[in-house]
Amino acid sequence: MATAAIRTPIAASFGQRTIALIPGLLLLAAVGYAGKFIELSINAYAKAHHTPFPDIEFVLWAIVIGLILSNTIGIPRIFAPGVATYEFWLKAGIVLLGSRFLLGDVLHLGGISLLLVAIALLLSLTFMHLLGRAFKLKPKLTSLLAIGSSICGVSAIIAAKPSIDADDEDASYAIAAILALGAISLFTFPLIGHALHLSDKAYGLWAGLAVDNTAEATAAGALYSDAAGKVAVLAKTTRNALIGFIVLAYAIYWSSRGQAQVIGNKAAFLWKKFPKFVLGFLLISLLATVGFFAKPQLASLANLSRWAFLLTFAGVGLRTNLRELGRQGWRPFAVGAIGEAFIALLTLGLVFGADHYLKL
Amino acid sequence: MSNTESAVSRPGPSLDLYAVALALLAALLVRFNLIPPIKW
Numbered sequence: 387m388a389t390a391a392i393r394t395p396i397a398a399s400f401g402q403r404t405i406a407l408i409p410g411l412l413l414l415a416a417v418g419y420a421g422k423f424i425e426l427s428i429n430a431y432a433k434a435h436h437t438p439f440p441d442i443e444f445v446l447w448a449i450v451i452g453l454i455l456s457n458t459i460g461i462p463r464i465f466a467p468g469v470a471t472y473e474f475w476l477k478a479g480i481v482l483l484g485s486r487f488l489l490g491d492v493l494h495l496g497g498i499s500l501l502l503v504a505i506a507l508l509l510s511l512t513f514m515h516l517l518g519r520a521f522k523l524k525p526k527l528t529s530l531l532a533i534g535s536s537i538c539g540v541s542a543i544i545a546a547k548p549s550i551d552a553d554d555e556d557a558s559y560a561i562a563a564i565l566a567l568g569a570i571s572l573f574t575f576p577l578i579g580h581a582l583h584l585s586d587k588a589y590g591l592w593a594g595l596a597v598d599n600t601a602e603a604t605a606a607g608a609l610y611s612d613a614a615g616k617v618a619v620l621a622k623t624t625r626n627a628l629i630g631f632i633v634l635a636y637a638i639y640w641s642s643r644g645q646a647q648v649i650g651n652k653a654a655f656l657w658k659k660f661p662k663f664v665l666g667f668l669l670i671s672l673l674a675t676v677g678f679f680a681k682p683q684l685a686s687l688a689n690l691s692r693w694a695f696l697l698t699f700a701g702v703g704l705r706t707n708l709r710e711l712g713r714q715g716w717r718p719f720a721v722g723a724i725g726e727a728f729i730a731l732l733t734l735g736l737v738f739g740a741d742h743y744l745k746l
Numbered sequence: 747m748s749n750t751e752s753a754v755s756r757p758g759p760s761l762d763l764y765a766v767a768l769a770l771l772a773a774l775l776v777r778f779n780l781i782p783p784i785k786w
Binding site: 473474477481482485662663669670673679682683689 | 765
């Protein structure tokens with residue numbers, strides 16, 4: 387239940403833009419740290435009083451505090467530019483998380499993810515288009531919803547919008563639906579994972595394959611366990627790496643129908659759409675694998691990644707506005723919701739299969 | 747539209763490149779002990 391309600395005003399100079407980030411950054415840090423403080427306080431209380439209390443990760447607290455703030459008092463405009471940096475911290479955090487993977491693990495799990503992503507993509511794109519036709523959605527809105535739900539949420543929709551000449555309104559609808567569904571996944575995926583007694587690896591792979599937005603997939607994984615969060619990021623990163631190919635395929639399709647510009651240099655197009663943080667993640671993982679970092683340094687990098695994610699999770703709650711949900715039509719949301727349920731079930735089946743046959 | 751879009755569609759190097767540069771810089775600072783160990 388989310389839409390991005392925060393707009394970033396355009397500041398005149400680099401200095402002004404930098405200063406404009408400070409209030410929102412402080413808010414991200416305050417909300418994220420409050421989440422960590424609540425987790426630590428509850429754990430300390432439970433330990434001191436020998437009271438059994440479930441260990442609720444700071445991730446959930448930070449998101450809930452952000453949600454409450456943005457949906458009650460609202461977020462004043464002065465905080466908007468800084469809060470909008472949450473995605474920047476997410477990407478920096480993912481690159482640093484590469485230090486916790488040996489390249490062999492990346493290739494093993496990444497290879498399995500790639501195989502599952504390819505199968506899931508094919509089936510989910512087909513399913514979404516059938517659904518869009520059944521609900522009589524505009525074809526380009528259906529394309530955006532299919533790209534968003536099967537590949538990579540908001541980033542994929544943004545990458546695809548100019549390439550297929552989609553309307554602003556269609557992109558807004560698709561983004562709103564994808565964000566809303568991502569917020570729902572955050573709370574439902576961990577519950578389902580625990581009910582099915584999924585292992586950390588299986589759950590992480592599932593979250594990475596099924597949850598759309600990278601921030602929500604990272605949070606959904608971290609809500610389950612630290613190890614699941616790691617695997618979720620790896621699987622989601624594999625999915626992200628395919629953005630360019632899918633967007634290119636759609637661009638070629640729509641241009642062949644005379645409804646989008648023809649793509650000239652396809653290699654340059656692919657590079658432009660390729661998420662560069664995937665390369666940063668692989669580079670850090672390679673450096674960690676060849677022993678470039680000592681063990682305490684690896685621990686420092688892992689902690690830096692956690693701090694970056696703390697800012698990200700605060701941003702996920704703060705940018706979520708429940709009121710905006712009512713302003714979008716029900717049909718795009720229904721198509722997105724049914725499609726997401728299908729993708730969640732499909733990927734769950736694939737993960738069970740991979741766990742059984744490929745040994746995660 | 748979303749704040750993500752405003753960040754992604756602006757001119758100049760992408761958000762990704764800045765994030766990668768910052769992360770690599772932090773990794774080098776840690777590697778050469780130019781910053782104290784980071785605690786969680």
